Amino acid sequence: AQSVTQPDARVTVSEGASLQLRCKYSYSATPYLFWYVQYPRQGLQLLLKYYSGDPVVQGVNSFEAEFSKSNSSFHLQKASVHWSDSAVYFCALGGYNQGKLIFGQGTKLSIKP
Amino acid sequence: DMKVTQMPRYLIKRMGENVLLECGQDMSHETMYWYRQDPGLGLQLIYISYDVDSNSEGDIPKGYRVSRKKREHFSLILDSAKTNQTSVYFCASSLGGNTLYFGEGSRLIVV
Numbered sequence: 001a002q003s004v005t006q007p008d009a010r011v012t013v014s015e016g017a018s019l020q021l022r023c024k025y026s027y028s029a030t031p032y033l034f035w036y037v038q039y040p041r042q043g044l045q046l047l048l049k050y051y052s053g054d055p056v057v058q059g060v061n062s063f064e065a066e067f068s069k070s071n072s073s074f075h076l077q078k079a080s081v082h083w084s085d086s087a088v089y090f091c092a093l094g095g096y097n098q099g100k101l102i103f104g105q106g107t108k109l110s111i112k113p
Numbered sequence: 114d115m116k117v118t119q120m121p122r123y124l125i126k127r128m129g130e131n132v133l134l135e136c137g138q139d140m141s142h143e144t145m146y147w148y149r150q151d152p153g154l155g156l157q158l159i160y161i162s163y164d165v166d167s168n169s170e171g172d173i174p175k176g177y178r179v180s181r182k183k184r185e186h187f188s189l190i191l192d193s194a195k196t197n198q199t200s201v202y203f204c205a206s207s208l209g210g211n212t213l214y215f216g217e218g219s220r221l222i223v224v
Binding site for chain 1: 117154155157169171212215216217
């Protein structure tokens with residue numbers, strides 16, 4: 001069965017530090033993978049997506065993610081975080097069943113000043 | 114402007130009452146979704162609609178039904194609401210099941 005796991009419920013980093021949010025997926029075929037961000041009291045917004053090709057994909061606000069088929073992972077990274085990056089980040093898996101997406105449980109990112 | 118609009122944003126209902134959550138989109142997207150979001154569970158798919166009157170159950174359809182009579186509108190109905198349906202409900206739309214555009218959510222409390 002398909003699944004998405006975000007092993008870290010909460011992550012705290014200092015402003016200006018680098019960031020990695022982890023995402024592991026389970027799917028036997030080629031996945032479509034997404035990262036979404038949710039700011040307080042708002043809906044989810046797409047950060048980036050991977051369908052095929054270059055395993056490193058660039059997204060909005062200098063976020064990037066790297067797809068690894070061997071590790072079944074799609075980790076989100078940012079070189080230098082800003083206080084405005086505080087939010088909940090969701091990894092999602094698609095491409096397995098007519099437009100349906102499975103979401104991970106989310107990782108809440110807090111930025112220390 | 115690409116937008117998904119949900120109404121109402123906040124709602125308090127008594128157990129056993131009926132609930133109607135409405136969603137509209139201005140992008141002519143074929144596919145629309147209803148998810149619920151609960152702490153620690155991420156988003157769970159309730160129903161997906163591929164077009165007018167073409168709806169399919171998601172992962173947790175029990176206790177819910179949907180209606181889509183126009184491409185731009187997708188309604189979620191709770192007949193006889195239960196306390197365990199207290200949640201935040203999100204509507205989303207997409208073109209062909211790729212990028213999803215989300216509304217801002219409808220927060221439902223059932224007492």
